[in-house]
Amino acid sequence: MAKPEKKGRRRRAVMLFIDESGISLVPFVAKTWAPKGQTPVLVHRFNWSKLSMISGVTPYGKVYFRLHENAIRGPHVRMFLQQILRHLRRKPIMVFWDNIRPHTSSTVKEFTENHPRLEVCQLPPYFYEGNPDEGFWSMLKAKELANLCPKNIEELKAETRKAVNRIRRKPKMVKSFFRGSPLFQPRYRSENLKQIS
Numbered sequence: 001m002a003k004p005e006k007k008g009r010r011r012r013a014v015m016l017f018i019d020e021s022g023i024s025l026v027p028f029v030a031k032t033w034a035p036k037g038q039t040p041v042l043v044h045r046f047n048w049s050k051l052s053m054i055s056g057v058t059p060y061g062k063v064y065f066r067l068h069e070n071a072i073r074g075p076h077v078r079m080f081l082q083q084i085l086r087h088l089r090r091k092p093i094m095v096f097w098d099n100i101r102p103h104t105s106s107t108v109k110e111f112t113e114n115h116p117r118l119e120v121c122q123l124p125p126y127f128y129e130g131n132p133d134e135g136f137w138s139m140l141k142a143k144e145l146a147n148l149c150p151k152n153i154e155e156l157k158a159e160t161r162k163a164v165n166r167i168r169r170k171p172k173m174v175k176s177f178f179r180g181s182p183l184f185q186p187r188y189r190s191e192n193l194k195q196i197s
């Protein structure tokens with residue numbers, strides 16, 4: 001991590017950690033409060049219709065997010081990067097992500113090659129817990145949307161956007177996702193087990 005981080009500081013680049021996830025109409029069941037003797041009951045449709053999501057977080061507490069009804073593919077990733085470039089004007093951007101197919105597609109490679117402000121850095125394989133964006137997904141699905149029983153996809157979309165906006169209003173919490181990542185732990189960085197390239 002040390003080499004990309006130093007390079008990012010030198011270029012005054014924004015470090016952006018990106019990941020994808022999905023959510024369905026089936027609720028994420030979590031413990032909650034209820035009056036004694038009244039067990040909470042979740043009523044839902046057992047419908048596995050789902051949404052795909054892509055997000056990016058920065059060490060400064062910013063969250064970027066897009067929803068899609070279909071599986072995330074190369075064109076969706078390109079659209080997300082276009083959105084990032086519009087929001088972060090004139091700033092170099094270092095994108096950190098894994099090597100799933102949408103990230104390595106010809107569409108995305110061509111787009112990043114044509115935009116010199118974007119520099120792509122590969123995270124080590126099988127190192128999901130190292131991506132701070134995993135903290136965002138955990139907060140979104142296991143906390144903000146826990147026990148939600150939407151009636152349809154439109155309601156799920158609306159509630160998901162509300163939940164994302166609640167997280168966006170808490171930049172200190174977003175910054176904590178980085179403190180919880182092994183990549184940003186002093187011990188991990190000093191050991192320098194694997195350099196991101």
